[in-house]
Amino acid sequence: MKHSHALKHGHMSRRSLLLAVAAAGMSAALLPPTSDAADVVAATPGEIQPFKAEVAEAALADLRRRLAATRWPDVETVMDRSQGVQPHRLKELVRYWQSSYDWRKAESRLNSFPQFLTNIDGLDIHFVHVRSRHENALPMIMTHGWPGSVFELLDVIGPLTDPTAHGGMAEDAFHLVIPSIPGFGFSGKPAATGWNPQRIAAAWDVLMKRLNYDRYVSQGGDWGAIISDALGRLAPDGLLAIHVNRVERATTLPSDAAQALKNGGPAPDSLSADEKVVFDEARDFLNNGFGYAAIMSTRPETIGYGIADSPVGLAAWLYDKIADWVFTPGDPEQALGKDAILDNITLYWLTNTGPSSGRIYWENAMSGAKLTPVKVPVAVTVFPGEVYKPPRQWLSKAYPTLIYYNRSSKGGHFAAWEEPELFSQEIRAGFRSLRS
Template sequence: MALLTSLNHRLLSRRALLSAGAAAGLSAVLLPLASEAADVIGTPAGEIRPFRADIPEAALEDLRRRLAETRWPDGETVTDRSQGVEPDRLKELVGYWQSSYDWRKAESRLNAFPQFLTNIDGVDIHFIHVRSRHENALPLIMTHGWPGSVFELLDVIGPLTDPTAHGGTAEDAFHLVIPSIPGFGFSGKPSTTGWNPQRIAAAWDVLMKRLDYISYVAQGGDWGAIISDALGREAPDGLLAIHVNRIERATTFPSDAAQALRNGGTAPDNLSADEKLVFDEARNFLNNGFGYAAIMSTRPETVGYGIADSPVGLAAWLYDKIADWVFTRGDPEQALGKEAILDNITLYWLTNTGPSSGRIYFENAMAGAKLSEVKVPVAVTIFPGEVYKPPKHWLSKAYPKLVYYNRASKGGHFAAWEEPELFSQEIRAGFKTVRS
């Protein structure tokens, strides 16, 4: 391994790590190369190393070569998205990916924030850590989902850590920790089973306390919401509250509606018109949009061969669900922009985490349903483009300490990515009671 200077490689003390992420200057210190991350695997527990993404140029050349040599499938036999991503739309995206897209811009954007690696329970965890310059900022660990990554959360770092520059007050400030889920991005890939949301939640508690945060809050959407829920069920010492922008159906549906959903039936008559709409949307998702999860819950390795070998196969796999879940249904470019979509897809490709990221579905299925209530205060924001939008009174069983519930005016499943300013306002509002 090519050695950097001893300054770059020396361990930072925990206090130094806290100050290194000060929001007043978001640039990171010189850090180890992403290509050297494998050499960090297995370092002693408790050690925290600075990290910097630096993908070898050969990997980018290989990506462009593979894109140029793509063998495309025949055209679909329908005129809509019912069979998946339309070839014309994907070909346009891939053409731009091959000829015009610049990963180095994405890499520089990521490296503008302090990043680190630490080994927890045998797996290296990559995380961004930005300290607010405001006194009494509230520590917050925020978790991404699938098919996303830390890229979907970058635009909320400024509003959350420096709220006075984004329409908030100093009392709204957070110290922010954004980890990559094991098997995603620059985090390590578990080599054994058992890394389910409960185990990840336990690792997040270790991470926050390793950073000397004795009390903190947690937030997430998609898998981040499930991991935050798991934290809330365990309620470790120091966890003050959680905020989620995605709700698990199993723990919130009325019992008769949940049974009807499992049996493929219609909405019970006792539901209101608005509740029946929620039921019908959930049933449609299970019948027509849940196949990806069924595959990864049962055979993640099988689909993994194709998405590890073909960047276009990977792009189609990820793009299909991004398109399904943004507020601008079927048009993610309008919601996110072409560059942002490709930043996320390229991260999956360069780290070969298409297969490993899918295993969280398998692990969750093996762990079984966790239906116990969340023990800490909970804040919920429902975005209109989300797949499942339960009314407030449905949440009481899962969240008996619900302290905040709001329906946002815009935004979809990837709320922080799509509407960072609005999302940040919701996080501030959701955790307001924790500060009082």
């Protein structure tokens, strides 16, 4: 692989980037070490620059101050989670966040992987890029979702780039590119409309070609799956296939089931007993678990004020869906642990990307994109804790060339985060036929 001039000669060391956030909670800025605000470094179009996350201590002190000053709501009037995040669970997480959690460990872990910035279509894109030591490794771009970040994918880097150290074979190796979606994490925040999944997918193709990967595959869950689907519909030269662990209802439900879901009716008689279970789960999600998406699809700015100003408000907003979607519903600490949950939430807080990350829902709703079938081979893994679990026979309309389908024994919506070894095995199996 050919590297850019800046990477090859390594003369960018002074331009490793410092994330400085004012103690008063001002917007984040990317600054070079020991510089002042006038020397802000942004990626030059077409150039690839090394990146290092270094959060100002003042930002962490401000976070702890805000946590200590939290004004809590009254307790819920029910004994379950039907009204949302339960105060006793969030108070315990916040107590740990304020007194024991160490962001520097998360920062050090992130910085242990090679990170970069590059400007695509006027926006800085942050990405992790890890090349395998194995010959003939397959390049793959992996995309996170909401309320996640690159943190949810870090545990699969080792198994996918170095499979022989994790029970796999050398011929299963991947070169990994893991970008932050625009408006998330350390990527730039779009200042104008238009950054919908289709535009992001096109940017990902530019990124892979800029890294001199002429042939590659794409993988994603949640928004990462939607972006991978969009990339598969775009089908640029060099895209060999995609793997998704989240499937669109709109493109896969049988027509009579889709109409029944739209009308709020019962499952049609044409469905088998097992298919009716999938239908009922989808209906329950739309009726009782879809409010977050409805808000961000229509009023992302309104919810943004609270989650930009209050770390506990942000934590509740993100924790609610993490708790809903893990394989241990209501107990995300069991699936992920406090530190992993807080690594992700703290990244949103320090970069003030709670509001900007939500706009992808609005952009997708406004795009009017026609969901045509994906044109490249597709691999699908259905994890049992996922919200929507379509059977194989429902996928032919959206994925005419389905090369792999498997129902996993464990794992939820955040499969790579929850079950990295199992997830990695699925990715290897899903793309194995491309290597023969």
